[in-house]
Amino acid sequence: MSERIKDTASRLAQPILEEMNLELIDVEYKKEGKNWFLRVFIDGEKGVDIEDCGKVSERLSEQLDKEDPIQGMYYLEVSSPGAERPLKNDKDIARSIGKHVYVTTYEAIDGEKAFEGLLKDFDGETLTIEGKVKQKTVTYTVPYNKVAKARLAIQF
Structure with a gap:
């Protein structure tokens, strides 16, 4: 189930990120305490700032609401992978x-x-x-x- 949610979030984020000349680095869907978090990590040639993250979050949230792949409540977080970003491939x-x-x-x-x-x-x-x-x-x-x-x- 977790993989399906991550795949769906990746698929929905991709066109948004391409339009903004940004790149999808990773997607996590995990429970911490009582809460579920969908975390989307993005980056760009010159990095990303809070504005980029906010725009992606807003647009991705709309797409997730339309498709509704997650049962129950969760928190969507869009952020930079940080200075020590993973090298995935x-x-x-x-x-x-x-x-x-x-x-x-x-x-x-x-x-x-x-x-x-x-x-x-x-x-x-x-x-x-x-x-x-x-x-x-x-x-x-x-x-x-x-x-x-x-x-x-x-x-x-």
């Missing part, structure tokens, strides 16, 4: 070349399961990450099929 990773990333893997690679640093390259099969270990620059080669999670990371 190969397209997200490719767009993140030159940015600081944090990647975890399903299994250890050279004894490590977590890699952080500058994403230098992604050829569709391998991520090349340049990081620091004890003040030394190291280069990690991470097979894409071993990536469990990837996100942008704030560099300090």
Whole structure:
């Protein structure tokens, strides 16, 4: 049921976002305490602001009311995925070349399961990450099929 609701929200949001030159990053539908939340995460070339989120929320709410895919009460939240946005697919990773990333893997690679640093390259099969270990620059080669999670990371 949750997947059907997420799919419906994605389908309804897509034309709204395309018209506004924005991109759908993720959709969540989950219960927190007694309340259900439908969260839609959006982004754009230059980020998104509160106005963008408000416009998408208003228009998506109208579409959801028409189609009525959710039984009972829920809260709709439209927001940016934040500074540490998840990289959900190969397209997200490719767009993140030159940015600081944090990647975890399903299994250890050279004894490590977590890699952080500058994403230098992604050829569709391998991520090349340049990081620091004890003040030394190291280069990690991470097979894409071993990536469990990837996100942008704030560099300090």
